[in-house]
Amino acid sequence: MSDVCLFVGVLLESSLLNAEVKEGEILPPTIQRLMKGYNKYLRPFFDNGPVTVGMSLDIASIDTISEINMDYTATIFLRQRWTDERLVFEGNKSLSLDGRLVELLWVPDTFIVDSKKSFLHDITVENRLIRIFPNGTVLYALRITTTVACNMDLTKYPMDKQTCTLQLESWGYNINDVMFYWTRGNESVSGLDSLQLAQYTVEDHYTSVSEAIYETGNYPRLVFHFELKRSILYFILETYVPSSLLVVLSWVSFWISLSSVPARICIGVTTVLTMTTLMMGARTSLPNANCFIKAIDVYLGICFSFIFGALIEYAVAHFCTLTHADAHMLMYGHRMYDFDDEMNGIVTTISTHSNRAKRRKEPAATSPSVPASTELAVRPSSPSGSEPKPEAAPPEHTNWCLTVLATLRKILRAIHCCHVENPHHIDNYSRVTFPLSFVIVNLLYWTYYLYF
DSSP: HHHHHHHHHHHHHHHHHHSSSSSSSSHHHHHHHTTOOOOTSSOOOTTTSSSEEEEEEEEEEEEEEEETTTTTEEEEEEEEEOOOOOOOOOSSSSSSEEEEGGGOOOOOOEEEEEEEEEOOOOSSSOOOEEEEEEEEEEEEEEEEEEEOOOOOTTTTSOOEEEEEEEEEEEEEOOOOEEEESSSSSSGGGETTTTTSSEEEEEEEEEEEEEEEEEEEEEEEEEEEEHHHHHHHHIIIIIIHHHHHHHHHHHGGGGOHHHHHHHHHHHHHHHHHHHHHHHHHTTTTTTTOOTTTTHHHHHHHHHHHHHHHHHHHHHHHHHHHHHHHHHHHHHHHHHHHHHHHHHHHHHHHHHHHHHHHHHHSOOOOTOOOOOOOHHTTTTTTTTTSSSOOOOOOOOOOOOOHHHHHHHHHHHHHHHHHOOOOOOOOHHHHHHHHHHHHHHHHHHHHHHHHHHHH
């Protein structure tokens, strides 16, 4: 049975070899000798343990890093090295072959684990390199552009750091057949130091070797880790400074007269609407996930609260102005009423004294007997000169009525404590408390997100 399989393999190889060689072209004798009896469907050292494959990467570019899709797109040069004892030949020079001849050789079935989509560049020809050394070592290089998933934690966005990985793994050969290793350890990956990214800087990168455990067995895996730190300067100029200036602009209303209703309402409503637009624009480039409360959302929420608070402050101050005006008019009316009562009392007292003098001058015979109590019917101490009426006995109140009245007294007393004597003092206090509170909140915000 094995002889039949070997024979079929030789026939297939011969047909492929003949298909690759065009009319009038002859392969060099060395290649012909190497390909004679070679079966690409069998891995090297098929009966003598696993084949070791060394890998190295050259990062040509990292084109995009998307927070919405949580992935990055990179163009890499992937180089793989292994030894195939069937390709040993005499000489001291390597053979550089056309990339299309790789179809005649056994190559590792390496794939990128978290890749969403990948493609091999083929302009002007497929970007593949195959080189064979005299000791049977094979160098196989590819130019690949791949989009790889990267799980991101955006709770500190835009002051965040993201750690992404590029994982290489064997698809069909387990650790008993193939072993992967980095050719030069952490130096096996190059090109990151010279990369210029739009919003990030590469802070650190390192490599590791692990095994992928599946139901079908354990497979070799190589992992490349790199840490990206976001540049915050763009967001300071684009979001933080405009939102802070809008907060400062809302404070301008504190220096405008309370009687200028259109001016203060215009400033308050304009700043609120502008802040809302700024908040919506800041979220367009971010994932619509409720699980992320980002640092920029917290700051925009703080700014919106201060702007909205400035608008509410004017509403309260204007209301207190109207209440204060009504109370002033009411107090003025009470004072005029008391003044009128006092004047009426004085006039009544004067008339009473004049009546008494007239009675004394009249002869006692002509006047009827008048009780002494009549002379004292109107006492000078009474402001109005009228007789004091007997006080009515206070009605009996139940306990619950007394409790309700006591509660009302407490409520009125508490409201009186919150009474503002001069509504203009509200603006005076706001000129100090709003900026001071905003500075304190900013110190707490930046300290937490930068150092914790």
